Amino acid sequence: MHSDWHVGSGTGRAELDSIVQRDADDLPYLPAKTLTGILRDGCEQVAQALDSGMTGQWNDWLKVLFGDQPALATTPLEDEPRPAIVSIHSAHLDENLRQSLKQKQKLRTAIAFMKPGVAIDPESGCALNKYLRFEEMVRQGAVLTAEAQLDFSDAYPDLSPDEYLPFVQGLLTAGAKMVQRLGGKRRRGNGRCEIELDWGQTGDPLTWLKDNYDQVPAVPKLHSENCAVSLNDNSLNADGTWVTVPLTLTTQSPLVLPARTVGNLVECLDYIPGRYLLRYLHKKLGVYVNISQAIASNALILTNATREIDNQPGRPTPFCLFGEKLDGGLSKGRNVYNRFQEADPQGIQLKGERGGYLGPWTDNALPAYKKVDLALYTHNTINDEIQRPSAEVGGLYSYEAIPAGLTFQAELRLSATVQQKLSEKVNNWQDLLVGETRIGQSKKDQYGGVEITVGSPANSSNTQAGKSQDNSSDNHLYVWFLSDVLMRGDRLNPTLNPDDFTQALEKELGVRLKLRETPNCFSMMLRQRRTESWQVRWGLPRPSLLGWQAGSCLAYEIEGNLDPEKLQQVAIRGIGDRRAEGYGQLSFNDPLLTDKQLSSKQRNSDLDKSQQPNSNVVLLSKNSNTQTTNKVPNDVFKYARIIEKAAWREAIQTKALALAEGPETRQSVLGITINGEDSCPPMSQLGGLRSVLGKLRKREDPNAVSTWINALKQVDNRQEKWPGKSLDQIKQLVTDTNQIWQILNLDYKTLTLTDSGTAKLQANLWAEAVRTLVDAMIRAHKRDLEKAQTTKNP
C-alpha cells in the first residue's frame, strides 16, 4: 500500500465515524471481496481494451474467470450462471508481524490513526455545518499477502491447462496492473496500491500476452456434474454394526452458513450442518465407494459439527434446563434447575436456557458451557456507472459469520458394509479425510475455509451416541434431541405433532411409550424450527424443512421390555428424514436429564485457564533468526518500524502530558516554579526556551539550546530570572541523551516490535521527546499560573 488506506467495516466507534475492518487478530486486512471486486474491475478494463468494446472473447473469458453477475442481468438468461474459477482469499499482514502484534495492544492501535474530514459547501466554498467527521486510516507501507487459486477442474474438467493457462495468467496480470487504488476514499488520495501476482517460474505473462493476445482460445462449455444414483440398488445396506470416525473442524476464515435472510442481512447458524461436508466426502471417498448410494441406503451419517468442548462435540442445551433469572444460569455456572426432575422453586423467577452448547457430564458439577459469538461483516456492490454502492445491483449487505479460529467436532458414522468396502480399497481410509475445504456462502473468496482432522475410528459402543443409554432409569425413557429432527406424518407431510414422534419411536424400540406424568415437573419441552436453504446442485431453493429444534427433550414412561440394543441402534442411526445430513440425532437417558439435584451443583471455574497468552515475546529482525528474533523481509521490517514509531510518539505525548501536570515534576525536571502570582522564570523567558527548543532536531546536531543557555548566563540580568540551578537542569536535559528516557520511563517491551527498535527509536525520537516534554511542561505551567492569578484577582 503506497498511501494510507481505509477498507471500512460500515460502522463507527466512539468518536470515530468510520472504522476500518479488522480480522480475527484485531488487525486491518484487505477483505477478499474487496480484492476480488477491484481485480475484476481491472480485468474488465483489460478485456474491453483487448476486444475494443464491451463484447468479445476476452469479455467472455472474464466471465469464465470471475463468474457471471446475475444481479446485473437486464434480460432473462436461459443459461445458468457460471461459477467463478478464480478464488481469492483475504490479504493479511506478514505472519511474523501478526504474531508480534497479537501480544501488543498499543501497537495494534498505532497501526491506524484518526483522520478528520469535512464537507465543503460547493456554493460558499466554506466547510458545511455539522459535516465534521473522523475516519480511521491504516498507515501506508503495509505489505499484505493473499492466497488465490485458479481451479478449472470442477467446472471445466475437460480443458487442457497448456492451452488456457497463459491467456488466463496474461489477463489477470494485466488486470492487476490496472489496479492503482482500492478501498474507501480512493479518489481522494487514499488506498494507492500495487498488486503483484506470483505465478512462480513461468516467465512474464505480460510479454506473452503482448505477442499472443489475438489467438485467444474459445470459451469452454460449462460441465454439468453427474451424480446419478439408483434407489433400487441395495448393495450397501445399513446393518447392525457401525464405525464412527470423529472429525475435528477448525475454521480458518469466517463461515457464513445461512439460517435465514432478513432484508439485506444473512443470519448464520451456530453449528456446521453435516450436509455442508457431504461434497467433501464425495471428493475424498467417492472414488472408493458410492457415497450417494450409501446415503440413499441410510448407511452413512455425518452428524452436525458443534463447538468442541473438552475434546467432545458440544451438545445443544436441553430446553428442560432453567436458570435463576437474576443470579444463575449456565453462563454463570450456578443455580440451574432441571425441570424434568426438580419442581419450580417458589418465589424465585426462572428463565429457560436457550442456545449454547454443553460439554460432557461431570459428576457433582455443571457441565462446561460454550456459545458461538457470531461476527458481522458488511459489504457492498459497486454500481460501475456511478462508482458507488446502489440498491439496483445489491447495495449494502451484511453477513453474520462464525469467526475464524474456532474448533468444531462432528462424527462420520459408517455401516459395516461401507467400512468394509473402503478398507478393501485403502488401508487407512480415514486418513484421506484429513485436509482443507471451503463451505457455505461466499466460499470462493472471503468465507468458508475449514481444516479437517480425524481422530481414530471407534466402535459404536464407545462413542457419545453409544454411551448414554446404559442406565435405564426406573422404567423411564428420557429423550434429548442432539440435532433438529424432521418427521413425516401419515399424509407424508412434515409433522410437528409430538404423537407422531412418539409413534415412530415406539415402532423403532418395540415398546409402548406414554408421556410421563409427574406433578410439578415438565415432561415435554419441544420447539419447532424451519430451515430454508438453497440446493446448490439444483440451482433452486429447496422445500422448507420443518421440524423440532435441537435441544428439545421428552420424558416417557415405558410399557414393555426395552431392548438396550435397539436403543443403541436408534442413538446411532437417528430417526426421521435426512439423517445423512445430520438431522434426527437423539440421546437417551443422559445423566444431565435424569439428575435430581442439578440446582445444588456449580461449575468448576478452572476450565478457561488454558487460554493464557503466550508470554514468550519474539521481536522482528532484518538479519537473523534466533530464539528471540524472527527474520522478516525488508519491507515488513520497515512497516514494523513505522508502526513502532507511531506507537512511541503516542506514548511520549501521553507520558509527557501526564508528567507535566505535576508542579513538583516540572520543578525537578526544568526547575520552574510558580511563586504567588509570578512565574519563575517569567513567561517571556520560557517563550525564549520554547522557541530555541523548536530548533532541536537531532541528537548529534550542535546543540542550539546549550548555546542559548551559555549566552544567557553571560548576561546577569537575564540569568537572575532563572531560579536555582534551573538553567543547568535544562542544559543537562538537552545534552545527556539518556535523561529524557529516564524521565519518561516508557514501557519499551509493549511498544517495541523490532530487535534494534528501542535503541534506534531512542536516537530518532530523542529531540522530539525533549521538545514534547518541555512544551507540555511550559503549557501546564502557564495554565497553573493563570489559575493562580485568577484566584488572587478574580
Added chain:
Amino acid sequence: MTETLYSWASRSPMPLDQVVKASPIQQANALLYSPQACHLAQVQDDGKFCGSDGQPLDLSHYFEARIFSETCELRWLNENQGNGFLVILADEDLKLNSETFSLKTTTLNSHLNQTYLLWGKAVPQVKPKEGWQRLAEARIGKLDVPLSQSLKKDQRVSLHSREYLAEVDKFGNVVVIEERLVKLEV
C-alpha cells in the same frame, strides 16, 4: 360450514412408476426430487412421466414426488430401495379400493386458496415441446414448466395451492394442517 379432507394411504409400499396406475389421477403435473435436480414433469394417460424434451424420465433417481391435478394430489416418498407408501389427498370421496388404501377423513373449518409465483419470466423466442413453456431468470437459468396455455414475453407462471384450516386443540386454535398443490396457471 365444515368441510372434509379425504386422505388415503396405500397399505403396502410401491415403486414410483406404479403410483399413477394405482390412483385415479388424470392430466396431472408432477414435482420430482432427485439429489441431482428438482424437475417438473407431465404425467401422461399411460402413467408415464415425461420431461420437457418429450422423453419418458428414468424414475429410479427420484426420492420424492408430488403429483397434482385439480382433483387430487399424490405423494410418494422413497422408504426402502425405491419403494414407498402412496398418499392421496382430495376434497371429495374418490371411492378408492379399500383393500389397497386406508381412508382417513379430517374435519376442516375451511380452506384458503394460495398462489406461489414461479421463478423466471417467459422467453418468447424459444419454441419448446407441445404442452411446455420455458421460463428464464438470470439467477437460476431456465425452468421448463408443463403448461398448455401460451405465454407472452415477460409473463409469469403461478402455482396454485389450497391450504386446509382445522382446529387443533380444545381451545379453538385454528392452524393450516395441510396444503395441496392444485395447478399451474399463467
